[in-house]
Amino acid sequence: xxxxxxxxxxxxxxxxxxxxxxxxxxxxxxxxxxxxxxxxxxxxxxxxxxxxxxxxxxxxxxxxxxxxxxxxxxxxxxxxxxxxxxxxxxxxxxxxxxxxxxxxxxxxxxxxxxxxxxxxxxxxxxxxxxxxxxxxxxxxxxxxxxxxxxxxxxxxxxxxxxxxxxxxxxxxxxxxxxxxxxxxxxxxxxxxxxxxxxxxxxxxxxxxxxxxxxxxxxxxxxxxxxxxxxxxxxxxxxxxxxxxxxxxxxxxxxxxxxxxxxxxxxxxxxxxxxxxxxxxxxxxxxxxxxxxxxxxxxxxxxxxxxxxxxxxxxxxxxxxxxxxxxxxxxxxxxxxxxxxxxxxxxxxxxxxxxxxxxxxxxxxxxxxxxxxxxxxxxxxxxxxxxxxxxxxxxxxxxxxxxxxxxxxxxxxxxxxxxxxxxxxxxxxxxxxxxxxxxxxxxxxxxxxxxxxxxxxxxxxxxxxxxxxxxxxxxxxxxxxxxxxxxxxxxxxxxxxxxxxxxxxxxxxxxxxxxxxxxxxxxxxxxxxxxxxxxxxxxxxxxxxxxxxxxxxxxxxxxxxxxxxxxxxxxxxxxxxxxxxxxxxxxxxxxxxxxxxxxxxxxxxxxxxxxxxxxxxxxxxxxxxxxxxxxxxxxxxxxxxxxxxxxxxxxxxxxxxxxxxxxxxxxxxxxxxxxxxxxxxxxxxxxxxxxxxxxxxxxxxxxxxxxxxxxxxxxxxxxxxxxxxxxxxxxxxxxxxxxxxxxxxxxxxxxxxxxxxxxxxxx
Amino acid sequence: xxxxxxxxxxxxxxxxxxxxxxxxxxxxxxxxxxxxxxxxxxxxxxxxxxxxxxxxxxxxxxxxxxxxxxxxxxxxxxxxxxxxxxxxxxxxxxxxxxxxxxxxxxxxxxxxxxxxxxxxxxxxxxxxxxxxxxxxxxxxxxxxxxxxxxxxxxxxxxxxxxxxxxxxxxxxxxxxxxxxxxxxxxxxxxxxxxxxxxxxxxxxxxxxxxxxxxxxxx
Numbered sequence: 001x002x003x004x005x006x007x008x009x010x011x012x013x014x015x016x017x018x019x020x021x022x023x024x025x026x027x028x029x030x031x032x033x034x035x036x037x038x039x040x041x042x043x044x045x046x047x048x049x050x051x052x053x054x055x056x057x058x059x060x061x062x063x064x065x066x067x068x069x070x071x072x073x074x075x076x077x078x079x080x081x082x083x084x085x086x087x088x089x090x091x092x093x094x095x096x097x098x099x100x101x102x103x104x105x106x107x108x109x110x111x112x113x114x115x116x117x118x119x120x121x122x123x124x125x126x127x128x129x130x131x132x133x134x135x136x137x138x139x140x141x142x143x144x145x146x147x148x149x150x151x152x153x154x155x156x157x158x159x160x161x162x163x164x165x166x167x168x169x170x171x172x173x174x175x176x177x178x179x180x181x182x183x184x185x186x187x188x189x190x191x192x193x194x195x196x197x198x199x200x201x202x203x204x205x206x207x208x209x210x211x212x213x214x215x216x217x218x219x220x221x222x223x224x225x226x227x228x229x230x231x232x233x234x235x236x237x238x239x240x241x242x243x244x245x246x247x248x249x250x251x252x253x254x255x256x257x258x259x260x261x262x263x264x265x266x267x268x269x270x271x272x273x274x275x276x277x278x279x280x281x282x283x284x285x286x287x288x289x290x291x292x293x294x295x296x297x298x299x300x301x302x303x304x305x306x307x308x309x310x311x312x313x314x315x316x317x318x319x320x321x322x323x324x325x326x327x328x329x330x331x332x333x334x335x336x337x338x339x340x341x342x343x344x345x346x347x348x349x350x351x352x353x354x355x356x357x358x359x360x361x362x363x364x365x366x367x368x369x370x371x372x373x374x375x376x377x378x379x380x381x382x383x384x385x386x387x388x389x390x391x392x393x394x395x396x397x398x399x400x401x402x403x404x405x406x407x408x409x410x411x412x413x414x415x416x417x418x419x420x421x422x423x424x425x426x427x428x429x430x431x432x433x434x435x436x437x438x439x440x441x442x443x444x445x446x447x448x449x450x451x452x453x454x455x456x457x458x459x460x461x462x463x464x465x466x467x468x469x470x471x472x473x474x475x476x477x478x479x480x481x482x483x484x485x486x487x488x489x490x491x492x493x494x495x496x497x498x499x500x501x502x503x504x505x506x507x508x509x510x511x512x513x514x515x516x517x518x519x520x521x522x523x524x525x526x527x528x529x530x531x532x533x534x535x536x537x538x539x540x541x542x543x544x545x546x547x548x549x550x551x552x553x554x555x556x557x558x559x560x561x562x563x564x565x566x567x568x569x570x571x572x573x574x575x576x577x578x579x580x581x582x583x584x585x586x587x588x589x590x591x592x593x594x595x596x597x598x599x600x601x602x603x604x605x606x607x608x609x610x611x612x613x614x615x616x617x618x619x620x621x622x623x624x625x626x627x628x629x630x631x632x633x634x635x636x637x638x639x640x641x642x643x644x645x646x647x648x649x650x651x652x653x654x655x656x657x658x659x660x661x662x663x664x665x666x667x668x669x670x671x672x673x674x675x676x677x678x679x680x681x682x683x684x685x686x687x688x689x690x691x692x693x694x695x696x697x698x699x700x701x702x703x704x705x706x707x708x709x710x711x712x713x714x715x716x717x718x719x720x721x722x723x724x725x726x727x728x729x730x731x732x733x734x735x736x737x738x739x740x741x742x743x744x745x746x747x748x749x750x751x752x753x754x755x756x757x758x759x760x761x762x
Numbered sequence: 763x764x765x766x767x768x769x770x771x772x773x774x775x776x777x778x779x780x781x782x783x784x785x786x787x788x789x790x791x792x793x794x795x796x797x798x799x800x801x802x803x804x805x806x807x808x809x810x811x812x813x814x815x816x817x818x819x820x821x822x823x824x825x826x827x828x829x830x831x832x833x834x835x836x837x838x839x840x841x842x843x844x845x846x847x848x849x850x851x852x853x854x855x856x857x858x859x860x861x862x863x864x865x866x867x868x869x870x871x872x873x874x875x876x877x878x879x880x881x882x883x884x885x886x887x888x889x890x891x892x893x894x895x896x897x898x899x900x901x902x903x904x905x906x907x908x909x910x911x912x913x914x915x916x917x918x919x920x921x922x923x924x925x926x927x928x929x930x931x932x933x934x935x936x937x938x939x940x941x942x943x944x945x946x947x948x949x950x951x952x953x954x955x956x957x958x959x960x961x962x963x964x965x966x967x968x969x970x971x972x973x974x975x976x977x978x979x980x
Contacts, residue, residue: 148872151813151872151874151903151905152773152813152816152817154773154775154812239816240813240816241772241773241813241815241817241818244772244773244775244813244816245772245773248772331795332772333772421874422871422872422873422874422875423871423872423873423874424872424874425872425874425903426874427874427901427903427956427959427965428775428776428779428903429778429779430779430782430783430958430959430961430962430965432965433964433965444964448778448779449777449778449781563964566964568964568966570966
């Protein structure tokens with residue numbers, strides 16, 4: 001066997017043999033290249049699929065589950081919601097602006113492919129410490145890429161998050177979630193049904209950008225900066241204006257019912273779109289390679305079939321509708337070219353046939369299904385890291401002794417993300433009821449220029465590499481809970497999630513163990529909370545100088561609520577570095593904690609493993625994650641609207657524990673001090689057990705809030721009162737923290753407002 | 763009833779929002795594709811925000827050549843009411859219906875946030891019945907909102923009451939904190955803030971609706 005082309009294309013010897021078995025002959029170079037992209041890790045999920053099938057994917061609201069371009073949920077009132085999450089990690093590590101921009105572009109196409117108009121993007125980012133010029137440049141460029149593409153394409157970017165960890169220095173994670181809406185009857189699947197129908201390529205011309213992106217870039221690790229420069233030609237370049245016109249043209253085609261199927265061209269380009277649409281319909285397709293409009297001269301057939309040029313779609317159209325389709329495309333100045341036809345299967349096998357001219361010479365002929373669905377699946381070896389237990393016990397923050405300055409710690413743990421979301425149009429379409437910067441984003445459920453409802457959707461993206469490095473299963477459970485709670489505190493019922501699993505190399509058994517544990521945790525939490533997984537993405541080979549990144553499952557959670565009777569708890573003027581939060585509370589308010597163990601009781605166990613206080617302030621990466629009662633979380637989610645009704649602010653406890661949670665309550669909502677009554681241990685103050693909320697309650701409602709908790713069976717504790725201008729928490733002596741927290745809120749604001757911007761700009 | 767035509771270039775994205783808010787203000791509206799030339803049935807024309815023709819080259823530079831623009835110039839010169847919001851303001855300065863230019867924000871970043879603006883003149887279709895000095899909470903959303911004009915023109919604008927809106931706290935480096943201006947005859951107005959985004963208390967402010975209610979009284 002010549003050790004050449006198939007290895008260069010990223011295929012193993014076994015995979016090469018499998019291709020020969022399928023074809024019953026040697027593949028030619030074009031066929032080999034098509035298999036290489038379709039059987040790449042990125043397209044085929046060949047290492048992860050055996051695990052992903054353990055996830056719960058069904059539920060009464062699920063219209064479309066995993067496997068299509070996006071999951072679709074029935075939101076009621078005739079409205080369906082499409083959602084998906086993806087990664088664009090590797091392109092963003094190499095060319096951060098374009099990498100992040102095309103990440104947004106790609107996922108938008110997945111959403112409008114289903115018939116939905118995209119109404120929201122969210123961008124969770126995981127980057128290296130902002131103490132080197134390169135890391136600052138990466139973050140600034142990633143944000144610029146999302147901002148320039150998202151704003152221009154006319155889809156608001158309404159949320160996301162940022163985590164700063166050393167393992168993401170050279171391999172930042174750029175995930176992007178998109179949500180779209182449509183009248184249920186517009187839902188369309190990407191199928192090439194109807195023999196004799198035309199396959200029409202819409203949008204940009206095909207160039208040499210992104211050739212082999214999925215196989216070379218996203219399915220191998222790269223080790224150094226020099227390595228990433230060498231891969232530069234594999235990064236696609238985005239054109240948001242082309243995409244905007246493509247969105248409008250495709251929605252018009254769908255509204256006029258002019259297409260029978262539509263599919264975007266993303267990873268693996270034309271090969272993927274043609275083979276997947278044909279395979280889904282159980283049919284074949286003839287593609288005329290000469291018909292494909294090209295951006296550059298002298299492109300060969302391999303380049304044309306594997307190019308990942310952006311802003312392209314494949315529409316399946318009945319011959320009778322062709323002229324109408326061309327007319328719509330002309331209005332929106334979108335290129336539309338017939339490049340193929342849907343064909344009968346031969347002996348039950350639908351072939352993807354690449355020709356030189358529609359009736360011309362056959363350049364490649366392979367079963368469409370073998371490309372799209374029949375990549376070899378690997379059950380790769382799993383192994384729990386052998387040094388994990390030692391690390392967990394030697395670096396256990398619950399055994400801390402020493403003297404610590406909690407005022408400094410609180411300031412360090414608060415990050416003002418407004419520098420990021422201020423650069424994003426987060427208001428377009430007049431849906432943004434709760435803007436970014438709070439817990440979950442709340443959007444009116446309206447189709448711009450179309451169907452209106454009285455409902456709203458809540459969306460949140462959450463990931464915590466620190467938790468998952470310690471215990472990927474428990475870390476994932478806590479992450480799913482955090483997402484559900486972010487949505488729940490807007491008064492919404494969490495109804496579904498999508499997930500993006502960012503991991504290291506699947507060739508390392510420890511990484512495959514992480515993947516398996518993550519899936520187990522996600523299954524357990526989603527079953528308990530009743531949130532099926534309707535879509536996902538797996539990004540492997542995230543590594544840096546040979547070190548795998550910390551495992552980072554990112555959960556995108558969708559919730560639904562009615563807006564009738566909604567009362568906003570969001571201050572009118574958003575905070576910024578030169579404005580004060582307005583609307584200080586008019587009367588005395590009581591601060592209450594709902595859920596979890598009693599933070600004032602010394603005998604309670606508050607595990608600090610994975611907490612940002614332990615990892616960021618004390619540099620301890622071990623210990624054990626808090627245990628969680630998923631039944632109690634479910635009860636809290638079900639009852640939360642009762643608490644919201646009686647409160648003037650509700651905030652869920654997550655990263656930073658009660659300490660940071662109370663500080664955010666002050667900064668985001670109250671604009672008064674909080675005095676905690678009684679002593680709390682540092683462990684109770686910073687334990688990152690999600691599934692709890694802090695409420696600010698007018699004192700006249702205190703009794704009824706406690707009654708509600710009693711009726712539904714939830715633990716509830718009075719923490720203190722909101723008043724004055726200081727944030728005060730006294731600590732007990734289990735870990736010596738001096739006087740605990742005692743900060744003037746002006747000092748807190750001064751250190752918080754604009755602090756991320758200062759880190760990046762300076 | 764007042765009929766507004768809302769201009770849609772390829773790349774415009776605020777057209778549905780403007781339409782919804784004008785309807786809410788009590789008018790009716792119709793979207794106009796950029797190749798339209800007959801504007802005779804409209805009581806006013808609104809050029810909505812977004813990225814006309816991708817805003818490649820510079821904002822509004824290509825939109826200037828869309829067929830609808832020469833009709834809008836005629837419509838305005840005949841005394842018709844024309845409002846340019848954000849990208850629409852940029853287009854109006856590009857075709858010369860309003861003076862000055864909108865440069866990149868001095869921060870060199872895109873800015874999306876709620877800002878307070880002050881009504882500085884009644885000499886515009888948006889502020890006819892609003893007391894001078896009224897403060898309004900209205901979002902901005904732009905990369906190029908830094909209104910720039912030479913000192914002589916600035917003096918003319920100031921002296922003739924054509925500075926319609928000013929930022930309370932200048933977010934983008936605009937000359938004299940100017941957020942919006944009108945033309946010599948007071949029938950053409952351009953502003954960077956988005957009144958349509960402040961037309962529902964659920965979204966934080968209804969102050970923009972006050973401006974649109976003035977528009978439909980014409």
